[in-house]
Amino acid sequence: MFDVAVIGAGAAGMMAAAVAGQRGLRVVLIDHARRLAEKIRISGGGRCNFTNIGTTPANFISQNPDFCRSALSAYTPRDFLDLIRKHGISWHEKHRGQLFCDESSEDIIDMLRRECDAGKVSWRMPCSVSEILREADAFRLATDQGPIEARRLVLATGGMAIPQLGATDFALGIARQFGLKVVEPRPALVPLTFDPASWAPFSELSGVALEVCVRSKPEGSKATSGRARGAAPAVFLEDLLFTHRGLSGPAILQISSYWNPGETIHIDLAHAQDLERELLDAKPGSRQQLGTVLAGLWPKRLAEQLLATLDAAAPDLATRRLADVPDKMLRRLASRIHDWALMPSGTVGYKKAEVMRGGVDTRGLNQKTMEARSVPGLYFIGEAVDVTGWLGGYNFQWAWASGVACGRALAG
Ligand SMILES: Cc1cc2nc3c(=O)[nH]c(=O)nc-3n(C[C@H](O)[C@H](O)[C@H](O)COP(=O)(O)OP(=O)(O)OC[C@H]3O[C@@H](n4cnc5c(N)ncnc54)[C@H](O)[C@@H]3O)c2cc1C
Secondary structure, three states: OEEEEEEOOOHHHHHHHHHHHHOOOOEEEEOOOOOOOHHHHHHHHHOOEEEEOOOOHHHEEOOOOOOOHHHHHHOOHHHHHHHHHHOOOOEEEOOOOEEEEOOOOHHHHHHHHHHHHHOOOEEEOOOOEEEEEEEOOEEEEEEEOEOEEEEEEEEOOOOOOOHHHOOOOHHHHHHHHOOOOEEEEEEEOOOEEOOHHHHHHHHOOOOOEEEEEEEOOOOOOOOOOOOOOOOOOOEEEEEEEEOOOEEEOHHHHHHHOOOOOOOOEEEEOOOOOOHHHHHHHHOOOOOOEHHHHHHOOOOHHHHHHHHHHHOOOOOOHHHOEHHHOOHHHHHHHHHHHHOEEEOOOEEOOOOOOOEEEEEEOHHHEOOOOOEEOOOOOEEEOHHHEOOEEOOOOHHHHHHHHHHHHHHHHHHO
């Protein structure tokens, strides 16, 4: 009989197991994978963007936006930095508060393994759990390594992104089994796709990248209900990348977490400029072709393609002299470039997503301990929970913080 069984030896699970073990509990950590913590290994291009120094609850998406506050404030990026300093891991800040390992994400995996060893955590790996039953004062797990009994059970099996690395919806199934609600899961931090026919003119721009301002709603609109309470529409200033099937790059990954089927996204392709004023000021007597003027702003291929597709009524726009283009048309052109509204047809799915959005409904969990309100002794942590971070180290910070909150509560 263990005090605690943790299923999922990823970021959150190892953290919770280590904290509980170091506080004297007998902990068993179970994972079905052959290799430990694959998601940490591949994260941040192999250097693990392990936190973001500017983390606040506003960097997370959830149907219950205040839920993450308590855990995030009880275990901050500074606390995680103390831990990696203790293990002698060197790191650097890339941009916007994103912290990466200097050497390799393996350093983080080794550190967590050592922390688990310090807590005398028992390992069952690879080990699959086929059934979980709750008995009077314990959880009984049927596994391919025989039965395991524990007084308390932590689900830390993450989200469904990258199923080819063993990601599953196991935690969601267990939540439902015990009567907890689940917020519909969807791929997030994921490239967006478009209807092939409408995208055809842009597919040849594959590889073109530029900084844009992307919004989940047109500028000036109010947040709709169902979004984070009181939150403004999401806005990100990041790079966008054209691909054969659609759009990618940090700007699109960020906005994808807010996008729902049937909605448009809004891209300002010239966020640093007031294009209407610049075009109207440059117009008098200008012999330059409009296409040449716009090619001064963006990669030429993009300028040509935008002019060819933005205004069907004026297919020759690119070759017209600026001085000959009516003011009204320049204004319309500028406003369409500052608010390029696009309706994605979908995403490239979990195979390429960085995270899953949605998950175990936090309204059924205690925000200080991560314990299910209706099932004493059952805990959910990490990405399996309906708390999804932005791109930039926030998802790991949530994994560490929720893992520590749970580990401390188990031992408390
Ligand atoms: C390509 C990529 C890059 C990323 N880069 C970053 C980054 O740089 N910074 C950042 O903050 N976030 C990043 N993320 C997101 C981050 O990896 C996750 O949010 C984080 O790992 C979630 O931690 P977790 O412990 O909840 O789940 P995980 O770390 O995914 O761990 C879950 C564990 O559960 C195990 N498991 C799953 N199902 C079962 C089952 N049925 N039975 C037993 N075990 C099971 C898995 O094998 C795994 O070991 C990235 C994600 C991807 C896919």
